[in-house]
Amino acid sequence: MITVDVEAMPRRSAASPLDRLIWGRFPEGEFGIQKMMSIAEKAGVTMTMMLDYAEVELYGDGLLDVGREIERRGHDLQLHLHQTFLSKSFWEDLTPVNDLNVSGTAESDAMLDYLLDQHSRISASPKAFRGGGYRFSAPFLSALGRHGIADLSCNASRATQPIRTRPRGQFLWSLEDRVVLEIPVSCVSDFRGLGRTSDYNFNAYALFKPKLAERIQLHRQFLKSFYEAHGTQAIAVLVLHSWSFLKLDENKQYFSQPDPAAVEAFGELINALAKDFEIITAARAVDLFDSGKLAIDEVLLFADEPERSNDGKPSLLSNLRRKVLGRA
Numbered sequence: 432m433i434t435v436d437v438e439a440m441p442r443r444s445a446a447s448p449l450d451r452l453i454w455g456r457f458p459e460g461e462f463g464i465q466k467m468m469s470i471a472e473k474a475g476v477t478m479t480m481m482l483d484y485a486e487v488e489l490y491g492d493g494l495l496d497v498g499r500e501i502e503r504r505g506h507d508l509q510l511h512l513h514q515t516f517l518s519k520s521f522w523e524d525l526t527p528v529n530d531l532n533v534s535g536t537a538e539s540d541a542m543l544d545y546l547l548d549q550h551s552r553i554s555a556s557p558k559a560f561r562g563g564g565y566r567f568s569a570p571f572l573s574a575l576g577r578h579g580i581a582d583l584s585c586n587a588s589r590a591t592q593p594i595r596t597r598p599r600g601q602f603l604w605s606l607e608d609r610v611v612l613e614i615p616v617s618c619v620s621d622f623r624g625l626g627r628t629s630d631y632n633f634n635a636y637a638l639f640k641p642k643l644a645e646r647i648q649l650h651r652q653f654l655k656s657f658y659e660a661h662g663t664q665a666i667a668v669l670v671l672h673s674w675s676f677l678k679l680d681e682n683k684q685y686f687s688q689p690d691p692a693a694v695e696a697f698g699e700l701i702n703a704l705a706k707d708f709e710i711i712t713a714a715r716a717v718d719l720f721d722s723g724k725l726a727i728d729e730v731l732l733f734a735d736e737p738e739r740s741n742d743g744k745p746s747l748l749s750n751l752r753r754k755v756l757g758r759a
């Protein structure tokens with residue numbers, strides 16, 4: 432699955448963030464999602480594009496136009512959320528959520544309702560969600576489950592997850608009253624002997640080599656490790672961002688210039704992937720799950736005991752217990 436988080440955080444661009452970080456408009460040409468979609472379409476690939484609807488508060492209808500264009504071109508439009516962009520009036524009767532990892536029930540329900548409302552203005556019901564910064568909470572998962580929406584936020588490589596997990600293929604979160612399909616960002620432990628867990632991110636250092644052929648080879652190696660660990664029924668999930676064809680400036684603050692080498696690399700990569708793998712969308716994965724055709728071999732529980740978060744403070748979220756189904 433090729434996923435693209437489509438977002439334009441003002442702090443990432445000195446000028447016109449929507450134009451630069453999503454559309455990728457520069458004097459040299461377009462280096463944003465249109466370019467990405469064109470490359471994917473040429474390879475016969477439908478991508479899953481997760482739009483940060485909270486940015487409607489910043490860009491108004493211009494943000495929804497992004498979703499309309501993704502729809503028009505036939506890619507899979509799904510939900511992303513950086514909730515700190517939501518307006519003061521949104522939080523009127525709620526506690527503002529700075530960290531999605533600790534969002535409570537009322538706030539989670541309200542945020543998801545907001546996303547559903549914005550999404551309904553341009554598309555049919557969504558099937559998938561990814562939290563900003565790969566963050567999520569049990570109440571948010573529960574809200575997703577009520578609407579039959581899968582979560583794509585789990586990323587075992589990140590220290591900022593609400594609970595620690597190991598790399599996995601798709602699995603089920605078991606909450607008090609329901610289960611929710613999780614399709615994690617794919618991770619491999621100790622890839623290239625780096626001594627840490629790496630996630631499958633197009634812009635990751637672990638997947639970079641200056642020579643294109645070697646770079647593609649790294650992707651093959653990563654996927655080989657992933658499928659060896661989780662079986663060929665597992666869904667490998669690649670992450671890009673709408674700004675993945677841009678370069679950070681020297682201060683590592685703004686995406687201020689296009690990166691034609693990244694465009695070329697994506698073209699090569701998607702051709703290689705399309706040749707060797709079946710590439711599916713999040714919507715398709717959820718349809719397979721709903722019709723009982725998606726392989727799931729683990730159910731993870733959020734339990735009630737408090738667990739320490741990574742910064743040593745007690746987490747509001749609960750401990751994780753593991754239950755293995757169908758395996759010794």
Ligand SMILES: [Zn+2]
Pocket residue numbers: 436438483511513562563564
């Ligand atoms: Zn994001």
